[in-house]
Amino acid sequence: MTSQKNTPMMEQYLSIKKNYPDAVLFYRMGDFYEMFLEDAVKASAILEIALTSRNKNQEDPVPMCGIPFRAADSYIAKLIENGCKVAICEQVEDPAAAKGLVRREVTRVVTPGMILNESLLDRSSNNYLLSLSILEGYAGMAWLDISTGLFITTQSSTVNGKVPDELLDEAMRVAPSEFLLPDHFRNDPAFNYIRKRFPSNGITWLERRNFRMPDARNRLIEHFSTRSLKGFGCDHLTAALSAAGAIMAYVHETQLQDTNHITSLDYHDMKSYLVMDERSCRNLEIFKNIENGGKSGTLVTILDNTVTAMGARLLKNWLRYPLKDRDSIENRLDAVDDAINQKSIRNSLRSSLKSVYDLERLGSRISMGHGTPRDMLALKTSLLKLPEIFKDLNRLSAPLYKGEFIENKEDVARDLTQLATIIDRAVRDDAPLATGEGGIIKDGYSSELDELIELSRNGKKWILDKGIQEKEKTGLSSLKIKYNKVFGYFIELSRTQASSAPEHYIRKQTLVNAERFITEELKEMESKILNAQEKRASLEYDIFCDVKKEIVQKTESIMKMANFLATVDVLTCFAHTSELNSYVRPKIVDSNLFIKDGRHPVVEKLIEGERYVPNSVELNDEDQQLLIITGPNMAGKSTVLRQVALQVLMAQTGCFVPASKAEIPVTDRIFTRVGALDNLAQGQSTFMVEMEETANIINNATPQSLVILDEIGRGTSTFDGLSIAWAVAEHLHDLNGGEGVKTLFATHYHELTRLEHLKPRVKNYNIAVKEFDDNIIFLRSLVPGATNKSYGIQVAKLAGIPDKVVLRAGEILRTIEHQGDLLDSSNIVEEKDLHIDVVGKAKSKSNSKSKSSSKSQSSSKSESSSKSKTSSKSKSNLKLGKNDEAVSEQMDLFY
Numbered sequence: 001m002t003s004q005k006n007t008p009m010m011e012q013y014l015s016i017k018k019n020y021p022d023a024v025l026f027y028r029m030g031d032f033y034e035m036f037l038e039d040a041v042k043a044s045a046i047l048e049i050a051l052t053s054r055n056k057n058q059e060d061p062v063p064m065c066g067i068p069f070r071a072a073d074s075y076i077a078k079l080i081e082n083g084c085k086v087a088i089c090e091q092v093e094d095p096a097a098a099k100g101l102v103r104r105e106v107t108r109v110v111t112p113g114m115i116l117n118e119s120l121l122d123r124s125s126n127n128y129l130l131s132l133s134i135l136e137g138y139a140g141m142a143w144l145d146i147s148t149g150l151f152i153t154t155q156s157s158t159v160n161g162k163v164p165d166e167l168l169d170e171a172m173r174v175a176p177s178e179f180l181l182p183d184h185f186r187n188d189p190a191f192n193y194i195r196k197r198f199p200s201n202g203i204t205w206l207e208r209r210n211f212r213m214p215d216a217r218n219r220l221i222e223h224f225s226t227r228s229l230k231g232f233g234c235d236h237l238t239a240a241l242s243a244a245g246a247i248m249a250y251v252h253e254t255q256l257q258d259t260n261h262i263t264s265l266d267y268h269d270m271k272s273y274l275v276m277d278e279r280s281c282r283n284l285e286i287f288k289n290i291e292n293g294g295k296s297g298t299l300v301t302i303l304d305n306t307v308t309a310m311g312a313r314l315l316k317n318w319l320r321y322p323l324k325d326r327d328s329i330e331n332r333l334d335a336v337d338d339a340i341n342q343k344s345i346r347n348s349l350r351s352s353l354k355s356v357y358d359l360e361r362l363g364s365r366i367s368m369g370h371g372t373p374r375d376m377l378a379l380k381t382s383l384l385k386l387p388e389i390f391k392d393l394n395r396l397s398a399p400l401y402k403g404e405f406i407e408n409k410e411d412v413a414r415d416l417t418q419l420a421t422i423i424d425r426a427v428r429d430d431a432p433l434a435t436g437e438g439g440i441i442k443d444g445y446s447s448e449l450d451e452l453i454e455l456s457r458n459g460k461k462w463i464l465d466k467g468i469q470e471k472e473k474t475g476l477s478s479l480k481i482k483y484n485k486v487f488g489y490f491i492e493l494s495r496t497q498a499s500s501a502p503e504h505y506i507r508k509q510t511l512v513n514a515e516r517f518i519t520e521e522l523k524e525m526e527s528k529i530l531n532a533q534e535k536r537a538s539l540e541y542d543i544f545c546d547v548k549k550e551i552v553q554k555t556e557s558i559m560k561m562a563n564f565l566a567t568v569d570v571l572t573c574f575a576h577t578s579e580l581n582s583y584v585r586p587k588i589v590d591s592n593l594f595i596k597d598g599r600h601p602v603v604e605k606l607i608e609g610e611r612y613v614p615n616s617v618e619l620n621d622e623d624q625q626l627l628i629i630t631g632p633n634m635a636g637k638s639t640v641l642r643q644v645a646l647q648v649l650m651a652q653t654g655c656f657v658p659a660s661k662a663e664i665p666v667t668d669r670i671f672t673r674v675g676a677l678d679n680l681a682q683g684q685s686t687f688m689v690e691m692e693e694t695a696n697i698i699n700n701a702t703p704q705s706l707v708i709l710d711e712i713g714r715g716t717s718t719f720d721g722l723s724i725a726w727a728v729a730e731h732l733h734d735l736n737g738g739e740g741v742k743t744l745f746a747t748h749y750h751e752l753t754r755l756e757h758l759k760p761r762v763k764n765y766n767i768a769v770k771e772f773d774d775n776i777i778f779l780r781s782l783v784p785g786a787t788n789k790s791y792g793i794q795v796a797k798l799a800g801i802p803d804k805v806v807l808r809a810g811e812i813l814r815t816i817e818h819q820g821d822l823l824d825s826s827n828i829v830e831e832k833d834l835h836i837d838v839v840g841k842a843k844s845k846s847n848s849k850s851k852s853s854s855k856s857q858s859s860s861k862s863e864s865s866s867k868s869k870t871s872s873k874s875k876s877n878l879k880l881g882k883n884d885e886a887v888s889e890q891m892d893l894f895y
């Protein structure tokens with residue numbers, strides 16, 4: 001489009017648009033946001049709205065589409081979901097007062113990580129923007145939730161100049177909706193990881209200068225109005241500050257308004273928390289289930305009985321970062337204990353907290369200039385609940401309820417009481433959502449406003465009264481005050497009385513029977529009445545802004561209180577959930593883990609038609625550090641494994657646990673290798689994922705870790721798998737200079753149970769079942785000792801595999817068990833030789849003589865093949881089930 005052809009409006013549009021090339025520009029025109037050119041083509045397709053054009057009849061029509069400004073939120077949400085950014089361009093002067101084209105400016109840019117609108121956010125989740133930077137041998141990371149002001153940073157040493165895995169894992173845990181990466185790394189393979197793992201999350205490439213030090217640091221200092229960042233404990237962490245400073249630059253660039261609600265930068269010391277990588281979070285179904293990524297069947301849904309949105313978010317953060325400091329864990333447990341014992345206080349607290357709105361997001365919205373009168377009312381309602389809440393808290397004894405960790409507690413309390421009073425005095429209880437039409441401010445707050453309200457309410461009455469007063473004063477009986485569009489209000493006298501009109505009456509019109517006059521007072525009043533509504537709305541808006549300023553000044557106090565109330569909410573929620581589900585207080589110990597009658601917190605709630613069978617587990621550093629757990633499919637091996645991991649996690653979060661007694665040692669990492677979660681979409685095979693996870697465990701587990709291994713080696717040939725499983729079990733036992741690591745190892749490789757005799761701290765357990773005819777009954781209890789049966793075929797039958805196939809599998813299994821050589825197919829009776837008799841038993845048509853001769857032949861064959869192939873480790877040496885001596889013998893070779 002050439003500039004000669006452009007209208008002034010289009011010129012204005014293009015000059016604004018050029019600063020926001022990667023955003024869809026919402027250009028405000030009256031009651032609509034219009035989009036033009038490529039933006040219109042793109043947005044109309046996503047939003048499914050009509051694409052029209054400006055200058056239709058000209059050679060070069062401009063594609064356009066529009067949406068009503070009142071409905072903008074839902075359209076913005078749809079564009080964001082589709083990976084777009086939206087720049088909102090408003091009219092920044094009154095169109096009526098504007099000379100020529102109305103001035104317009106972009107007032108904010110909405111990106112996936114920069115959402116403030118409540119309707120676009122999940123109340124119980126933080127919405128993070130995360131940035132990464134590499135500087136001077138360190139990788140820094142910072143993440144911000146602009147909707148709550150939570151701002152965190154951390155850093156680690158780089159590995160071969162790259163972002164280390166621990167930081168990338170952390171990024172996965174944070175799960176941001178938008179990444180901010182340095183532009184100069186656009187082609188750096190180190191960042192492929194992010195591109196691969198977060199294909200649907202927006203990546204914004206930011207110019208290098210935003211990450212540069214010392215500018216990044218200075219930006220932060222300026223924002224927090226501090227002299228250094230020492231108070232935040234991160235003044236020396238250059239890479240962390242580079243990442244955080246870049247976030248701040250992006251905030252300034254996109255928000256274009258105050259961000260006072262970002263009151264601190266928290267340094268996240270990864271070493272202070274129990275580490276659980278993203279895969280383990282998935283494996284243990286803490287936040288998302290494995291089946292479809294939804295919330296059902298997750299730990300968080302069982303534990304989350306919080307009553308505020310802030311509490312729900314904090315609970316997730318606590319679960320994401322369980323503590324490692326024993327005193328801090330005990331502090332939380334004390335508080336939960338206290339609230340369990342004081343049921344009536346707890347109930348009263350939870351009922352008060354229910355009336356507390358989302359202070360973090362309210363505070364943020366108001367501070368960024370988006371607050372509505374209703375937000376103020378919500379803030380007031382919440383603040384007015386504080387005295388009741390603190391009265392209850394004072395009746396509890398645990399230190400965490402005392403709010404002692406609220407810095408300058410007295411100032412905060414005073415600030416918030418003042419604020420509640422100001423809002424209460426100023427804002428009407430029935431204030432509207434919007435600020436444009438008045439009806440916000442209470443009578444009596446401002447005499448000027450009262451007069452305006454009085455005028456707009458009683459304007460007509462004033463005129464009527466004025467007419468009566470004038471009539472009385474002048475004694476002119478025909479005097480009337482009337483109104484028309486031409487003159488506004490005027491006084492009308494009959495022709496006969498018109499000559500007696502007082503001198504200050506100004507003649508305006510002569511009619512056949514009457515004369516019309518105005519007076520200065522009447523005109524003054526008229527303009528007051530006619531403008532009253534408009535003036536009232538504008539004065540109310542000014543007062544509303546004044547109240548807003550008061551609130552903004554106290555943002556820090558609001559945020560501190562929000563955080564405190566969220567903590568109280570989570571602690572009382574833990575108490576409520578623990579009582580509801582009969583959890584017990586775990587004893588935090590030094591080394592040995594002991595859980596008596598433990599239950600899986602989720603499975604116990606979800607199983608139907610069966611009672612949950614509790615199980616006890618002990619892991620110690622003397623004689624049972626690595627438990628080999630065998631048992632049939634479906635017996636409950638995975639459930640026991642996960643329940644132990646979840647109990648450790650719950651205990652270190654500060655929650656009670658589902659057991660009759662629990663001693664939990666402070667654990668530094670929980671590693672899990674559970675099931676087969678394919679990462680095919682990311683180009684990794686099931687086996688590759690399994691081995692990567694196993695390698696991660698072997699390389700990083702410490703004596704304080706807990707390792708959960710569920711059937712490793714399953715994704716490859718049985719012989720390879722068994723060998724790997726065996727070697728991994730040995731390695732974990734001998735890890736850390738022989739100290740070993742607490743491990744629960746569930747397996748179908750029964751050969752592994754031999755390790756109990758070979759390694760001092762290995763102990764066999766199995767999940768008991770009862771055989772009954774050809775069926776099994778699951779007893780679900782974990783008992784000492786090994787089992788050597790898988791009952792896979794019985795389970796297949798339970799799962800609905802057709803009888804014919806089940807019977808055939810049984811026949812094959814028996815043959816293999818007797819002959820011992822899987823690959824020698826000549827041992828397997830031909831399928832056509834099988835038939836199913838009326839009672840469902842499979843029989844071979846071959847007579848017993850031929851069967852036994854074939855058996856003896858194959859067994860001698862098997863023996864010779866076993867001998868000849870041992871050294872070459874051929875797969876044909878595979879033995880399954882009871883017949884495992886050969887494999888065990890081979891394993892013995894390693895000792």
Ligand SMILES: Nc1ncnc2c1ncn2[C@@H]1O[C@H](COP(=O)(O)OP(=O)(O)OP(=O)(O)O)[C@@H](O)[C@H]1O
Nearest residue numbers: 607611612613614632633634635636637638639780
């Ligand atoms: N202690 C228990 N009490 C009652 N039901 C249980 C218990 N443990 C497990 N279950 C039930 O058994 C089902 C199967 O358990 P799980 O997946 O742990 O078995 P598994 O032994 O790991 O099976 P596989 O070897 O096939 O993976 C669970 O989904 C649950 O419904």
